Amino acid sequence: YLLERIGHVSHGGEDFEAEKMARYPVLRGLYELDKTIGCGGFAKVKLATHILTGEKVAIKIMDKRSLGENLHRVRVELDALQTLSHHHISQLYQVLETESHFFLVVEYCSGGELFDHIVEKNRLSEKEARAAFRQIVSAVAYLHSLGFVHRDLKPENVLLDKDLNMKLIDFGLCAKPNGGLKGFLYTSCGSPTYAAPELVLGKKYLGHEVDVWSMGVLLYALLCGFLPFDDDKIDTLYKKILDGKYEEPSWLTMESRRLIRSMLQIDPKKRIRVDELLNHPWVMRGFREPVCVNNSSNMKEYDIQCVGLLARQRNVSPEDMWELLSKWKYDYNTATYFLMLNRKRRGLPVRLFGPG
């Protein structure tokens, strides 16, 4: 009805904008929707602007009807994201739910997909690959330290921010196996090209090793510019993964080959563990420190300037504002505060638009 009404009067331009907003009234006044920047199974991701700060964000929109039995995965992801706060994990800002949709407002990664950077550069040098790999290992080690497993690590799920920092996204398949990592994860999931043999076999497995396998595929893609296991026929692809044989191009150094082999071990028990990656000789080359795990971006700390500014905007005392904020409800206040903090940390002036 609403769209129809607008449809009658719309002549392109701002009505098109109004029509887009009309589709999701819950976003009105909070975010301005822009173009679609990604669409997957039961979700689409749109670029948007957070109105009060003017900052760009990404909004993952999920239609509950098409979610079906995946609805529980959204809850798992929301649980995970509300716990996670790491420099190399796309930050969750706000969660909105209507009777028909979920909206996840997350960090916009303007550098796009790591995959596109590898393709355009053909392949990365060992030095570049190491810098990127250390950031990914840091994020995955942090994730594991909190008992989560990503399970869908692939170049498309590693984005870059404007400073070319790695940002892990899409925790739709991540899991927190009951009883931490002792539990067995049975559901096979993730994209086959990056799926570990034990996943392909649907064997019971301890999740964290599948992330090591996928990071091995990622490192291989960074250093080679193509994938270790690839085939358009799915069963041939599975055979190649289970066989665990792949090309080692001539440009790979012995150390790179050894590290990749230790990650692409078919037997998960023989696979190198994440904590062994943190100070692996290849990972350490040229660096003095091992990869740091709790590179948490502690967004939940008190910042007098941001609290004060938001308090004035909301016409409440800073104490009451902090009282409200520190409940971390991932509502519009949480999003506004995190985005203000983001700007401040990038050395930009912190300001709010809007009345008052």
Ligand SMILES: COc1cc(O)cc(Nc2ccc(C(=O)Nc3ccccc3)c(OCCC[NH3+])c2)c1
């Ligand atoms: C916690 O962060 C999450 C969770 C989640 O479930 C999904 C996403 N998805 C995102 C987030 C951001 C982008 C993005 O910024 N993309 C982009 C930016 C500039 C140029 C090109 C793309 C996103 O992109 C969708 C396509 C990525 N394969 C997805 C984040």
